[in-house]
Amino acid sequence: MNQALRLGFMPTRRRFFSREDAIKYKELTLAKIKALAPDVAIVDLESLNDEGLIRTVEEGERAAELFIAKGVDGIFCPHCNFGTEDAVALAARKVGKPVLLWGPRDEAPTATGERLRDSQCGLFATSKVMLRMGVKFTYIPNCRLDTEVFANGYLNFLRATDAVKHFRGARIGQVSTRPRDFYSVIINEGELLEQFGIHVVPIDLGKLVKEVRDLLRAPTAEVRETAAGMSKTANFTGMSTELPLKLAALKMALLKWQAAENLGAAALQCWDTLQDELDLCSCFVHAELTDGGFPIACETDIHGAITSLLLQSCSHFREPTFFADLTIRHPGNDNAELLWHCGPFPASLAQGDRKICRHFVLPSHAEGVCNWQLKDGPVTISRFDGLRGKYSLLCGEGRTVPGPYCQGTYTYVEVKDWPRWEEKIIYGPYIHHVSCALGRYAPALYEAARHIDGLEFDPVEPTREEIQAALREGRV
Template sequence: MREKFKLGFLPTRRVFFSKEESNREKALIAEKIRRLAPEIEIVGLENLNEEALLITEREALEAARRFRTAEVDAVFAPHCNFGSEGAVALAAREIGRPLLLWGPRDAAPEADGSRLRDTQCGLFATGKVLRRFGVPFTYIVNSSLDDPVFERGFLNFLAAANVVKQFRGARIGQIGTRPRDFYSVIVNESELLERFGIQTIPLDLSALVRSAKKLLADPRGAWRAEAERFRGIADFSACADGTVEQLAALKLAIDAWRNEEELAAAAIQCWDSLQEEMGICSCFVNAVLAGEGFPLACEADIHGAISSLLLQSATLTPQPTFLADLTIRHPENDNAELLWHCGPFPPELAAGERRVDRHFVLPSHAPGVCSWKLRGGDVSLIRFDGIGGEYSLFCGEGRMIDGPFNQGTYGYVEVEDWPLWEEKLVRGPYIHHIAGAYGSCATVFAEACRYLSVAFDPATPDLATIESRMRR
């Protein structure tokens, strides 16, 4: 169960402008964000002063202490008038979490020529001071509270901050070693830990197999109910007797390990020791776990697991992701590509019937491979990867279209400019594995990368298009 997302609410004002107007704006903003995101917990400035508004730098240090104690995941600093730029920057630096900067659009001057807020003017000042303090921030164009620009921007910021939350300090499991010839999935565990706080938690494949077999040895074990649940998800008629039960035991063994180690995602050496030891493929288990919010990447691809975790986190409610091979171009569409893998795509994303079959490539032809097609719709595709100490995040969007039948799990994605995608991916530091999810997430990752020390590397849409989405 994921912890509730916590937002630090840091409204600010400057004393030279109307106190009453600032307090009115603060109340309206608080009410609005509660309506926009009722699922989050908001930590405010109650009792900081009589207004619960940040005004002085001394108050900034106390606000930062409160927010650190509450372990907020992000901070929203709406300027209820010009604002106190030094106090905001000081607090934000001390808190060290993603920061959202915005203020409501100013009303026309009063009849006597006076102005009540000068909010936009203060935003210019705060942006400069944040840069001086070395504080990265997200900015929403000065707009009215009910403007779609604010609503989209606020929700996009929450999603980006959630990506940052799940990335920093993530614990990623690794079951077994990489396949012998897969140099492409080599990762630097030391760099992941030192740069991002990401821990890689290993588990010997033989230990997992022993755990699964121990579970199966109990005739009244939980594997029975799990096997029955599996039969309700897909058709196993093409598999040998006992396959469903073994898959159920394998899944429960992984569940126990990931709960004990508090893992966010994992990668598994899915061939070929598992086929030799248990006579099954893990594909269906990968698919079910991904659907339950625990990405399990194929072929010991740690960066693939991280990519899936990031994409799953691009909404406050986890969404199913799939890890695909970029395989072949569509035979009739030069801007479309086959997204394929042996069978690990979540059943929730399938169109039509769902069957589990025997493997069609591995010499063992072991059962456990899923066979279904991805449903139509818009998708986002990302890949977190690195080489030589430099890390980047490839990002693109497309839509699923029809194409020739394939064995395993598959779908065809059409994008704006496939040759551009292909060249970016080949030049790297990326590989043939890419994480996918339904919906549009490019704006989320454009913001998240501001905080991750990871270069944002979009294909299509390009960066200018992505940024323009948030301004209009």
């Protein structure tokens, strides 16, 4: 999981325009995208012909075969002059990955009145052919290479491509059944597989508990090192001395399962059986695993786990998500809401003391709950959910604001019009669970949803029109 993105670089030209200028812009564009995102593995077409540019349908077919063989996650097709619309569209359809279209803005005609590229004109042609062939694509407005419009549009496409990569065919772990009373997290496993290729991979809680007990009977050096690391990450004052080791054993058992099943995220039944069997709450383990790039959703919320995976991949797994309840309105701010959960927010997102406590709601009052406030900043809130075969992605952005202390992990988030959010969530198909991240990822989720068949992007704020304007203007 979480490997570096691999991008197919598929520049194109048409024979009627300047060959030299097309090659020049191919090289300038390649250098620019390597500088913008050096971690992305670029698969170019230098082995295809003497120019490294697509000029014919036959070359497009060979480019598609190369990209498939190399396992690219997306394709960038700069029109270095007018381009070759049929070759580009046919190749993109064959590869079946997210496509980015762009062409450099032309300079003034030469002194003799000649134009060297006509890139914009060719993009109008290519886009129509792609639409006719059912190829979904992202477009950066015709602009110069050294602009924010290009840089931010390209980087946003990479974020969206990473999200699509991890969403399609995702393997989501399910630890035990949903809580008996939680009808809200009922899902249709068959639809997820049929519509999105998403596999739900279950494990019996009894098997997981046995694995944890075996590790506790004979703790490995890795388990002991993990426990020591946990004790440095958070303050365990007042907790039992064996708690870090028990949490470490649970973490290592879950990581072993993740590796064996190639899981991208998981949903875990975190009460009451875990408390009965192991006398702990798993909240800090959720926080640790999510911090490490394996997002965990509480209360066997499969759709929540899918959302967390989608959102965390928008940052290329450099920033963790946090899984929250929408709980109560801010007592003194009509446009702010408390985002809270018992204690699974990653420690890297905390401000102030990071303390491990007992659960203050469950009758067992078991140990292992995190107690800290989220650090300040912009927040993206999202939820993948569905009813009767139709799926949508709730998305919006806000900013943390001060509010009254709460036990557990929490923050207050202010938006422009909370009643509008509340109305949208109430009328569904959403629930009280949301996956969130510090940062602004609505544009990336907007573009990701464009490339996922059967998923409707459902923004609150910014609106669809505001996101589109921000992308056109390079403000993402």
